[in-house]
Amino acid sequence: MIELTEFQRKLAQMLPETELRFDEPLSRHTSFRIGGPAEAMAFPKTREELGNVLKVSALLDCKSAILGAGTNVLAPDDGLPGLTICLKDCLGGMKRVDGERIRLMAGVTMTRGAVFAAKEGLGGMEFAHGIPGTVGGGVYMNAGAYDGSLSQIVETVEVMDFSGNIRQLSNAQMDFSYRHSRLEETGEIVLSAVFHLTPKPTEQIQARMRELLQKRTASQPLDLPSAGSAFKRPVGGYAAALIDQAGLRGFRVGGAAISNKHAGFAVNLGGATAADVQSLLTQVSDWVYEASGIRLEPEVRIW
Numbered sequence: 408m409i410e411l412t413e414f415q416r417k418l419a420q421m422l423p424e425t426e427l428r429f430d431e432p433l434s435r436h437t438s439f440r441i442g443g444p445a446e447a448m449a450f451p452k453t454r455e456e457l458g459n460v461l462k463v464s465a466l467l468d469c470k471s472a473i474l475g476a477g478t479n480v481l482a483p484d485d486g487l488p489g490l491t492i493c494l495k496d497c498l499g500g501m502k503r504v505d506g507e508r509i510r511l512m513a514g515v516t517m518t519r520g521a522v523f524a525a526k527e528g529l530g531g532m533e534f535a536h537g538i539p540g541t542v543g544g545g546v547y548m549n550a551g552a553y554d555g556s557l558s559q560i561v562e563t564v565e566v567m568d569f570s571g572n573i574r575q576l577s578n579a580q581m582d583f584s585y586r587h588s589r590l591e592e593t594g595e596i597v598l599s600a601v602f603h604l605t606p607k608p609t610e611q612i613q614a615r616m617r618e619l620l621q622k623r624t625a626s627q628p629l630d631l632p633s634a635g636s637a638f639k640r641p642v643g644g645y646a647a648a649l650i651d652q653a654g655l656r657g658f659r660v661g662g663a664a665i666s667n668k669h670a671g672f673a674v675n676l677g678g679a680t681a682a683d684v685q686s687l688l689t690q691v692s693d694w695v696y697e698a699s700g701i702r703l704e705p706e707v708r709i710w
């Protein structure tokens with residue numbers, strides 16, 4: 408039998424009601440399929456349970472990380488000490504608020520949220536259909552595609568801080584910018600968000616979602632593990648075009664490579680480590696800088 412560490416034993420004692428997993432491979436929870444064991448992973452199903460988990464984490468003075476669907480995270484090969492709190496499929500629920508608004512809980516995927524909005528005859532979220540993350544991760548990242556971004560449709564965000572206090576933030580308070588929100592600085596956790604949408608016939612919304620999905624499938628390497636665009640879009644250019652111009656399509660480090668299908672994606676060809684991906688991103692950024700004078704910054708969160 409595997410022996411629990413002192414920390415793991417205490418967690419199990421203090422959180423008897425919460426689903427906990429110990430030494431859980433992060434590779435099972437990231438779209439890159441990369442990452443060593445999380446010392447402890449918690450799956451709180453309600454905001455009360457999440458508040459309790461945070462309280463215990465503070466009492467035990469342990470490091471905590473928040474994970475959504477893991478579609479924009481490069482998790483370390485050595486794993487993560489402390490507690491990783493996974494919210495995908497945990498904080499769930501979708502509700503129509505009024506004629507133009509829906510509330511989506513943080514653990515709902517953006518694709519499910521967009522499908523729900525379409526069924527309700529509310530347009531404006533079509534661009535998010537096909538982004539594989541959760542609403543929580545999407546709000547944190549200000550996820551976007553095809554000229555849309557969550558900042559354009561989010562009206563309010565309900566957040567919890569690490570002391571368990573809950574507050575509502577307006578769109579303006581979220582300090583949204585390209586792939587950024589205030590949460591990066593404050594560490595607050597998204598519980599839910601209200602989206603202000605526009606009434607539109609369901610068939611029109613669904614047709615647009617199908618069109619965008621076809622574009623994605625045609626241009627992106629969806630058959631290989633990745634975290635989507637590896638780099639943020641630089642001012643005055645596109646990362647994929649700059650990588651292509653530097654001759655780096657297909658460039659490989661260990662099991663990680665720049666996709667042959669889309670030069671903006673770093674993919675796991677099989678057995679890639681976080682070290683492979685990091686080395687790939689650093690080398691690509693350096694080569695592109697040498698070729699174009701433009702410095703690419705990773706979009707993927709390197710933990």
Ligand SMILES: Cc1cc2nc3c(=O)[nH]c(=O)nc-3n(C[C@H](O)[C@H](O)[C@H](O)COP(=O)(O)OP(=O)(O)OC[C@H]3O[C@@H](n4cnc5c(N)ncnc54)[C@H](O)[C@@H]3O)c2cc1C
Pocket residue numbers: 438472473474475476477478479480494513537538539540541542543544545546547548549550551552590595596597598627629633634635636708
């Ligand atoms: C094939 C593919 C295509 C993609 N296409 C796009 C695209 O078109 N546009 C785009 O913007 N992105 C895209 N992505 C990247 C990714 O899906 C988005 O960044 C998404 O918003 C991440 O959500 P997540 O739930 O997976 O977050 P995670 O990857 O789990 O986490 C990302 C960050 O958000 C934080 N976080 C997660 N949940 C919460 C929460 N509830 N509260 C506070 N912080 C939280 C985490 O701590 C972490 O720092 C793509 C990824 C893949 C694999």
